[in-house]
Amino acid sequence: MNHNLDTENKLEVDEAMISALSSRERPVKPNGISTSLTFGWRALLKIKYVPEQMLDVTAFPIMFLLMFTYLFGGAIAGSTSDYLQFLLPGILAMTVVTITMYTGMELNNDIRKGVFDRFRSLPIWGPSVLVGMLLVDTVRYSLASAIMITLGFIMGFRPDGGLVGVLLGVGLLLLFSFSLSWIWTTLGLILRSEKSLMGVSMLVLFPLTFVSNVFVDPRTLPSWLEAFVEVNPISLLVTATRGLMHGTATIEEISWVLLASVIIIGIFAPFTMYLYRKK
Amino acid sequence: MGEKHANGELAIEAKGLKKIFGENKAVDGVDLAIPKGTVYGFLGPNGAGKTTTVRMLATLLRPDEGSVKILGYDLMGEATEVRKKVSLTGQFASVDGDLSGMENLILIGRLLGFSRKEAKERAMELLTAFGLKDAAKQQVKNYSGGMKRRIDIAASIVVSPELLFLDEPTTGLDPRSRNQVWDIIRVLVSTGTTVLLTTQYLEEADQLADRIAVIDQGKIIAEGTSGELKASVGAGKLHVRVLDPDQRAEAAKLLTEELHVDIQLPSDPLAIVAQVSDTELVTNALGKLANANIKLTDFSLGQPSLDEVFLTLTGKPVEDHIDEENGEEVQHIHRKGEVG
Structure with missing residues (x-):
């Protein structure tokens, strides 16, 4: 597009160039939070150039909520309005959990480019590249949640936990999603292409999100399936989120989600960093 | 081979550097002693082990064997210290194509610890010096090959490093862009930066490097000044x-x-x-x-081409090698010596 740009930019070796090239002052090394935020800024800039990448957190949630409420509502709960009270926290969790996989795809795509060599050769806290990326993703998840809850409210979602309950539910969901993202960053570093990553993610996410308590009460399932649903981390997440939003959550329910998040981060964050350094 | 430098004035001191990918000995026992403030050229065909060596020296790849000191720091034990002193411009653009030239330089400046304002000023200073001011707000992916190289080098010297690695800085550039890159390298060296550059072109090594190592199949097969090398292959x-x-x-x-x-x-x-x-x-x-x-x-x-150097030194022509890191076959680019 701009192939002729540099014909106007004649390069001259002059005082300005010599002085620009001999600047050797090194500022104080920034801390990990600061470099993570700088990488977050990088991710935001990318959104500026490719706004379409926000479709997954805007159009997806709207589509999911409308589709499942009106498709299943009548059949499962007898009325779409009753079903919405049950479904919304679940479908919110499912949607956000599903879009976490884009994090891995982004990284997988990004890491192939030479710019990662530069990041890795800088004297900075290594994980900040990934932490910055995941922080911006958390902003994206918040946006998806806000859109879904607003639409849900318009459709008749009236949570008993009130605004505080809803916010706590979203907070818990974001924490879990942040930890889950580390699984995708690990896979993003292992798998060869975005396509294979997509395949593997779907293979993991489809059963986890559908064979859970998102859509139906697990008591209606055959006992062997019910057993799986009970231990499925997505079910734990949905139970706690639903509980917080409707004001019935117990400490135990919330603790399970926190525990699952800590375990996932504990395993996959160091694993990701190991692979990242090895790459 | 080169004389021994036992004083602390070496930018790079490597002994028995090795890297093996599966069966492929990409780097097979490389010794280096590169004095500070000089330009050292690594000359060899694709797949000779140039990039692998540079990536190891720039802390991106862990050597399998060997001991290396970069500016007095141990490469493996003191990687963070090494990273403070060196910078790498890779063979493929090590800048973010999705961001503008300005944003790329600000990003690096911020990561190095400049304030927002300082980072911006430094970015502008470099863009101006490198003739990229008018393209400051364009996404780098729309830059021409020569402009990409320049922004890439600019990103490497946001804080001027003491040691700069340039991996094939002019491969694929037209002669004018190539001369611009050469000018930049010369100015950098005049301000005291030590440069290690890899190249496939004898002419480039000849133009820039104080000493040249010819590398083939992971081994240094000849080392010396360009005059010494040329004497061995004829003019x-x-x-x-x-x-x-x-x-x-x-x-x-x-x-x-x-x-x-x-x-x-x-x-x-x-x-x-x-x-x-x-x-x-x-x-x-x-x-x-x-x-x-x-x-x-x-x-x-x-001028004698790399092919002729190889033919003389190894008794066999340059072969096509498998690129050890991407697993892709890379054709050696033949470039005829230019009219003298």
Whole structure:
């Protein structure tokens, strides 16, 4: 597009160039939070150039909520309005959990480019590249949640936990999603292409999100399936989120989600960093 | 091989550096002693182990064997210290194509600890110095090859490093962009930066490097100043075309006498090729042809190409290698020596 740009930019070796090239002052090394935020800024800039990448957190949630409420509502709960009270926290969790996989795809795509060599050769806290990326993703998840809850409210979602309950539910969901993202960053570093990553993610996410308590009460399932649903981390997440939003959550329910998040981060964050350094 | 530098003035000191990918010994026992403030050229074909060596020296790849000191710091034990002092411009653009040139430089500046304002000022200063001011707000992916190289080098010197690695800085560039990159490198060196550059072109190493190592199949097969290397391969080839094919035999005889070398007679009935050891003899020889009233349509003196260096040093031509890191087969780019 701009192939002729540099014909106007004649390069001259002059005082300005010599002085620009001999600047050797090194500022104080920034801390990990600061470099993570700088990488977050990088991710935001990318959104500026490719706004379409926000479709997954805007159009997806709207589509999911409308589709499942009106498709299943009548059949499962007898009325779409009753079903919405049950479904919304679940479908919110499912949607956000599903879009976490884009994090891995982004990284997988990004890491192939030479710019990662530069990041890795800088004297900075290594994980900040990934932490910055995941922080911006958390902003994206918040946006998806806000859109879904607003639409849900318009459709008749009236949570008993009130605004505080809803916010706590979203907070818990974001924490879990942040930890889950580390699984995708690990896979993003292992798998060869975005396509294979997509395949593997779907293979993991489809059963986890559908064979859970998102859509139906697990008591209606055959006992062997019910057993799986009970231990499925997505079910734990949905139970706690639903509980917080409707004001019935117990400490135990919330603790399970926190525990699952800590375990996932504990395993996959160091694993990701190991692979990242090895790459 | 080079003399020993036992004082602390070495930018790079490597002993027995090795890296093995599966069966492939990408780097197979490389020793280096590169004094501070010099330009060192790594000359070799694709797959010779140049990039692998540079990636190890820049802390991106862990050596399997060997000990390395970069500016006095241990490469493996003190990687963070090393990273503070060195910078790498990779073979493929190490900038973010999705961001503008300005944003790329600000990003690096911020990561190095500049305030927002300082980072912006430094970015502008570099963009201006590198003739990229007008393209500051364009996404880097829309830059031309030469501009990408320049923004890439600019990103490497947001804080001028003490040691800069340049991996094939001019591969794929047109001559004008190549000269611009050379100018930048010369200025950098004049301000005290040590540069290690890899190249496939003898001419580039000749233009820039104080010392050159020729690398093949992970081993350094020759090392010295460009003068020393050239002396070992001869000064290049003289190509002559006569106007009248009947005069070729006479011309060839005269050239043999003057140049004291063997003459090749290619299938082209007008052409004569001579391997020259001393360029000064060429002037005399051409004069003799003129005196003998032999008309030439064309003559040129080519620098020895990498192929010729290889042929001389290894006794075999440059082969196509498998690129050890991408697993892709890369064709060696043949570049004829330019008219001298």
